[in-house]
Amino acid sequence: MAKELWKGNEAIAEAAIRAGCDCFFGYPITPQSEVPEYMSVHLPAAGGVFVQSESEIAAVNMVYGAAGSGMRAMTSSSSPGISLKQEGITYLAASELPCVIVNCMRGGPGLGTIQPGQGDYFQATRGGGNGDYRTLVLAPFDIQETVDFVQEAFDIADQYRNPVMVVCDGLIGQMMEPIEWRPIPKRDLPPKDWAASGRRGRARHNVINSLYLDPESCEELNQRLTVKYAEMEEKETRWSAVNCEDAELIITAYGTPARIALSAIEELRAGGLKAGLFRPITLWPFPEAPLHELAGSGQVKVILDVEMSSTGQMLDDVRLAVEGQKPIRYLGHAGGVMPTVEEMADAAWTAWKEVQQHGGHL
Amino acid sequence: MKKEIIISGFGGQGVMSIGKNLVEAGMAEGLNVTWAPSYGPEMRGGTANCSVVLSSRRIGSPVFTHPTELIAMNAPSIGKFGPLAVSGGLVLVNSSVVKEPFGRADVRTLYVPCESIAYELGNPKAANMVMLGAYVSATGALQPETIKSMIVHMFTGAKAKLVPLNLEAFRRGMRCGTERPVPTDAACTA
Numbered sequence: 001m002a003k004e005l006w007k008g009n010e011a012i013a014e015a016a017i018r019a020g021c022d023c024f025f026g027y028p029i030t031p032q033s034e035v036p037e038y039m040s041v042h043l044p045a046a047g048g049v050f051v052q053s054e055s056e057i058a059a060v061n062m063v064y065g066a067a068g069s070g071m072r073a074m075t076s077s078s079s080p081g082i083s084l085k086q087e088g089i090t091y092l093a094a095s096e097l098p099c100v101i102v103n104c105m106r107g108g109p110g111l112g113t114i115q116p117g118q119g120d121y122f123q124a125t126r127g128g129g130n131g132d133y134r135t136l137v138l139a140p141f142d143i144q145e146t147v148d149f150v151q152e153a154f155d156i157a158d159q160y161r162n163p164v165m166v167v168c169d170g171l172i173g174q175m176m177e178p179i180e181w182r183p184i185p186k187r188d189l190p191p192k193d194w195a196a197s198g199r200r201g202r203a204r205h206n207v208i209n210s211l212y213l214d215p216e217s218c219e220e221l222n223q224r225l226t227v228k229y230a231e232m233e234e235k236e237t238r239w240s241a242v243n244c245e246d247a248e249l250i251i252t253a254y255g256t257p258a259r260i261a262l263s264a265i266e267e268l269r270a271g272g273l274k275a276g277l278f279r280p281i282t283l284w285p286f287p288e289a290p291l292h293e294l295a296g297s298g299q300v301k302v303i304l305d306v307e308m309s310s311t312g313q314m315l316d317d318v319r320l321a322v323e324g325q326k327p328i329r330y331l332g333h334a335g336g337v338m339p340t341v342e343e344m345a346d347a348a349w350t351a352w353k354e355v356q357q358h359g360g361h362l
Numbered sequence: 363m364k365k366e367i368i369i370s371g372f373g374g375q376g377v378m379s380i381g382k383n384l385v386e387a388g389m390a391e392g393l394n395v396t397w398a399p400s401y402g403p404e405m406r407g408g409t410a411n412c413s414v415v416l417s418s419r420r421i422g423s424p425v426f427t428h429p430t431e432l433i434a435m436n437a438p439s440i441g442k443f444g445p446l447a448v449s450g451g452l453v454l455v456n457s458s459v460v461k462e463p464f465g466r467a468d469v470r471t472l473y474v475p476c477e478s479i480a481y482e483l484g485n486p487k488a489a490n491m492v493m494l495g496a497y498v499s500a501t502g503a504l505q506p507e508t509i510k511s512m513i514v515h516m517f518t519g520a521k522a523k524l525v526p527l528n529l530e531a532f533r534r535g536m537r538c539g540t541e542r543p544v545p546t547d548a549a550c551t552a
Binding site for chain 2: 005260338342
């Protein structure tokens with residue numbers, strides 16, 4: 001297939017249309033406004049429904065309605081807008097409604113900045129809404145992965161009857177690079193016999209609901225969800241390891257910083273430090289076991305986590321996975337500032353030297 | 363081959379277009395390419411810029427601190443990115459707008475009177491095409507024929523009449539792509 005040049009946000013929208021998205025509901029916010037802009041023109045032309053809602057809250061609740069009736073539904077926004085959708089997301093998860101939510105992250109907290117950020121890791125992986133629920137979170141690091149994952153997200157959502165998030169950042173949304181429209185892996189998808197799309201001769205009508213006044217029934221729901229989440233952890237965890245076979249220093253990063261890390265690793269290796277990149281592709285489920293195993297291997301001396309977050313958020317999951325086997329250092333930027341190749345390499349050298357001086361102790 | 367290029371200037375000078383033309387041409391020649399724009403408040407009146415990578419190898423970071431080549435369409439761009447250009451790199455200065463010489467001795471500096479040439483050709487909007495020509499001939503990073511064929515395909519329908527103008531602007535820019543020491547409009551009268 002010939003490569004085509006696409007802007008990230010427009011590619012997200014086109015990928016959704018190609019995946020059979022029936023309905024898109026959204027509200028503009030930089031840096032993802034090209035998603036609804038593209039959808040407004042091309043989704044109706046493809047036979048779908050586009051609504052620019054009056055707010056992000058309305059958009060996510062429109063997704064609830066459309067998904068409940070069996071439609072492939074999607075919304076997208078950027079950080080502050082995704083915050084507004086959190087109530088809707090927990091309702092979607094509780095009602096087991098498949099849908100796709102794209103967060104093109106910008107710097108926070110609050111309204112923050114329109115430049116790229118990754119401060120929504122906790123929100124995406126822990127759930128910004130109430131109750132015990134999970135959303136599967138895919139984190140692409142270039143536009144090719146973005147279009148692949150957006151298409152797959154619809155299938156994953158339908159397979160598990162669960163919201164799937166695709167989180168990227170302002171840089172991925174705004175940049176352009178060549179991609180191929182390649183087929184995504186086929187999945188056996190269950191029929192949507194639960195959808196509230198008309199009784200059609202069935203003995204009972206379908207109900208979409210997240211309110212359980214009877215605590216036993218509510219616990220049953222929770223147990224069912226727990227089993228489903230365990231299955232997702234078992235079958236859907238993804239990661240990528242680059243140059244990790246002989247690496248003495250491992251950079252952990254996702255999204256744009258992971259891509260910047262590829263350049264940093266080249267520079268570090270040229271300078272004589274064997275560095276590798278461990279990149280979680282699903283943020284939830286987090287690739288805990290493979291990172292644990294990698295950290296445990298003898299040649300790995302130190303781990304450097306890099307995020308566009310001031311405090312470090314994925315850092316918590318890295319710590320939980322590494323379980324104290326090796327020292328962990330952190331490099332973070334926030335407020336829309338991206339880490340540079342040079343400072344990533346500097347931080348790696350500093351971490352390396354510290355560990356050498358202290359004999360590898362924490 | 364790896365080029366990390368920053369193209370910077372006022373909104374409306376076709377800064378983003380120069381970058382897009384570079385990545386489209388690079389792609390046509392089988393290179394790996396990325397284009398990353400500034401999308402902040404500067405887009406809404408002020409200095410806009412984009413970062414372009416052309417590489418024969420897989421591209422890691424699409425953003426970088428030190429450009430191998432800087433295309434500066436206005437003076438603020440020189441102030442912001444001039445000091446960051448790699449030593450031994452290339453700085454292309456739009457001398458129709460920037461009147462001060464660029465003072466770094468460790469980079470090659472070319473002065474290209476983009477708007478002056480474009481005015482001469484009858485359309486100031488072609489200034490970016492002049493600069494693209496200068497870049498291509500100064501670096502040899504891309505084949506001129508690739509750009510020319512792109513220009514022919516870029517303007518179609520009612521805009522097809524703009525093809526000869528842009529081809530001529532590109533050709534005139536190409537002739538500026540050799541070193542000229544004096545930073546004035548007269549420096550490149552090609």
